[in-house]
Amino acid sequence: MTLHVTNTLSGEQEVFEPQDPDSVLLYYCGLTVSDYAHLGHARSWVHVDVMHRWLEHLGYDVRHVENFTDVNEKIVARVGEDDLGDTEDEVARTFISEVIEDMRSLNLRRAEVYPRVSEHVPEIVDLVETLVEKGYAYESNESVYFDVTKFEEYGKLSNQNIEEMEAQGEEDERSEKRNPADFALWKAGAAHPDDVSERRSEDSETESRQSPAGGQTWDSPWGEGRPGWHIECSAMSMTHLGETLDVHVGGQDLVFPHHENEIAQSEAATGHQFANYWLHVRLLETGGEKMSSSLQNYFTVRNAVSEFGSESIRTFLLSTAYNNRQTYSEETLNEAVERWERLERGYDRAVETADSADARTKVEDDALRTAVAETRETFADAMNDDFNTREAITALLELVSAVNKHVDARDEYDYRALSDAVETFEGLGEGVLGLALTGDGEGDVRLLDELVELVLDVREKERDAGNYDRADDLRDELAALGIEVQDTDEGASFRVE
């Protein structure tokens, strides 16, 4: 089975074929860095990360570019707040480093480049000039707008109808535009904090902080100003990946107007298709509405990771395929924790049992061998079917069951089958889904192991002597330290939570 993806452009599932059979040009619409990232953002990141990993697994060289929008009135609105920074640029840098830390905590594979708007203004100006020269854009009062009526295919991504469209942009902008749906490529002057949405400005009034200065501006043929929102992605993706992308990924909430406008300005400028496959990650919902900063219903990535751990969070986010919306609640997150722990225990058990098995054994367990083969096949089919990560995790959990049955039912173990199972968990669970099964494995861990074993030996002696109260005390004390003790036929074992 070859990889199939749902393309928003056609609304259908298509066979995936990059322009160059050996590599994939992938662009992901990143964050506007005006706040900490929440689980909704993490959902997109993790799914893009797994797409990246799966494409590599299929043998492609993935060129992954992910931008940071560091010029925006929401950033300006936070200038002077706490220790965030005294200028738009400083605030943006503060959040970029925070966001990158969040990404690292989620074990995301790094993109090749993380371009920033402020570093691509010359390319943006060039692109806007091209659009003006070609007659797709016009200057108005030192700003430049894209004339949507000049681009015949406008609306092809989101099926919008220009005639029925309401005006976009801010109040004073509208009077400068020829058509209500025209959008700004270049904005005169600096971003002002008052330009942010009403909800936010109402909030900030109560905080009574100094009214900060405006944001950054740059010279341009039309005067001092700054780039419009949509043009940045066109300019940055073209700079780093060329005129036609293989895959463009972003949140579902960006389909219109952002992605629609990217297509219009890019294709108008180059005359070529901007992106062959548009993939949209559906949103994370909680309490029946999307998780978002403006609705104040979010759970930050850092809080989520520190409370539940990176692996549980990744398992949670991957437990619903990217193109379906996901429900966040205490219960759904809890379920993911259980799923992850079951997977981890299964993996550990496979490793420990394989280690104890005789490598020259003649023992063969057909059920386990079949399960390994089926897991690999099911996993690949699931991923090739539009990155169905839910099914992929399910396949690994089926293998956990097979391992458990094998170990429970036998005294002699099938070494080869267990090693294959371990390899499958590591290659697919850790390699593709990015779930760290093999752990740190650093020096401290060995010492920890030895110390815990020592305590368990003492506890074993107490048990042999019938001093169960003292044995239970030791178990409780270890549990309080996050070390879970499990008694088995082969003696006590433990795992660190």
Added chain:
RNA sequence: GCCAAGGUGGCAGAGUCCGGCCGAACGCAGCGGCCUGCAGAGCCGCCCAUCGCCGGUUCAAAUCCGGCCCUUGGCUCCA
């Protein structure tokens, strides 16, 4: 209002593109049992589904067609 995506057990969520293996997966919660000094983990079993509603096509529909109801997202900054 317009555009798009959905409605499957207590929860969550696959399956819907390519109708039959779906008498509906995996898991969480709940209930029995095995194992165990106890607990946990694991194993076995059970529980809960007229697959939004109505009609149609078909030997056969969760899956195809039509109508209706409801939800979410977008149309304003937004992953």
